[in-house]
Amino acid sequence: MDKQYIISVDLGTSSCKTALFNGEGVMVGIASREHKTFFGENGAAEQDPNEWWRGACETIREVLWKAGISSQQIAVVGIDSQSSAMIPIGRDGEILHNAMIWTDRRAVMEKKWIDINVGQEILTQINGNRNDESNIAPKLKWFKNNCPKHYRHTYKILNAAGFLAYKLTGIFSCNLSEGGLTQLFDVEKGEWSGELVKACELDMDKLPLIYQCFDVVGNITAQAGDNTGLLMGTPVVAGAMDAVSCGLGCGITKEGDAFITGGTVTALGVCTNRPVRSGSLHVYHHIVPGTWCNMAGVDFGGGNYRWFRDKFMQEFNSDSVYEEMNRMAEKVKAGADKLLFLPTLVGQRCPQWDGSMKGVFFGISPNHGREHFLRAIMEGNALTVREIMELLGKEGAVAKKLRIAGGIAKSNIWMKIFAEVLARPLYLAECEEATAMGNMINAAYGAGILNSFQDGKKYLKFEPVSVEEANAEKYDRLYGIYTKLYPAMEEQFRELAALQL
Incomplete structure (x- = not known):
């Protein structure tokens, strides 16, 4: 990698982040732009792909400018993104609907239809994943049922990484790592499953070609070069889901x-x-x-912490608020004085698979202050990861x-x-x-x-990471109580979700 630089664009749930790496694999620049999520009725959660693209263009230009790097020194562009976003694209590249992101839960009826007409047994055998409203197949059926005209005019369905790859290269693609959570993919063969696509009454020709994550899917177009500052002809790889990119980075x-x-x-x-x-x-x-x-x-998980920041830490400077939150949590002993937290503000997939779940603080007493709630949020995340x-x-x-x-x-x-x-x-x-x-x-x-x-x-x-054995023993005792919380409240979660007020 001598005298060569690599651009890494990470399109996450909350922001688009571009990093620049030098020939020794050292990150020499990074820039970020937040993007909005639009929440609506019946569990709608959308993002504007145009805002993603603006964020990518601005951050690419920013890292090049700050590092004083010429676009001619960029060897390749990598992409990773949030999973399970669904963007319908017309033949000429027009966006026919906002991205339905992974937290979108509108496709409840379509999920039930797949349960009845396809069945989890077939899905597990071919795709391996649980039928869930957050995945592409139920959302695509929702789009077909609720926006039939736009569905008919859809040329290809893209995920977030595929959308960026298209904007950079003009090529429609889906990287291999994103296939699984479409529910339309054979997880063993690494290809679209004609059986699942047909069973879901969807159209194979609307699905893009599958590429290995490291395949060069195309090159920077003249228009993309004008927008990003990158050199026309620079190769772009198909990319990957952000989680597996993190895995490789670990x-x-x-x-x-x-x-x-x-x-x-x-x-x-x-x-x-x-x-x-x-x-x-x-x-x-x-x-x-x-x-x-x-x-x-x-x-x-991390969203819980950000939620607490936004709602209960407004008096602190945005540049130092997380440091203050960490200091508060450090003041509290392991176990947060018996305050437990279910970190399920937006429902939960594995292991409960229950979209009706909501966040719960359990064991609140007059002794508890902000610092206890912060520590409980941290511990609740870790306890759930242990369960997983x-x-x-x-x-x-x-x-x-x-x-x-x-x-x-x-x-x-x-x-x-x-x-x-x-x-x-x-x-x-x-x-x-x-x-x-x-x-x-x-x-x-x-x-x-x-x-x-x-x-x-x-x-x-x-x-x-250092460990205190006495704390580990405390958490081991708390874990047994923690795992009983959801089963004890499962019925009430669903009753509350169905309640009309």
């Missing part, structure tokens, strides 16, 4: 390697040499050929080496809580932007700069 390349990624979603992934078809966990191709990521996560880790292990995806990265990894107290709750060695990625690092390694391999994914590990460093 050195996850073989069976038993495991990682926690903490952004809006706090997810645990375990790498295996075969897909785990449980029908409960998420399963999709990893970037590394011949491996799969078996994952589940706290659907609003145990479920993965029962299904054969055993975590042997555990690493952690992402936004939550910037908090030392949160890392310590994770290590103590999980009661096993945990290693923190030195690079705070592990997702961007994995994206860079994927792009470098795709462009022929790296000979193997193993070569990419030379850029990675980790340090162990």
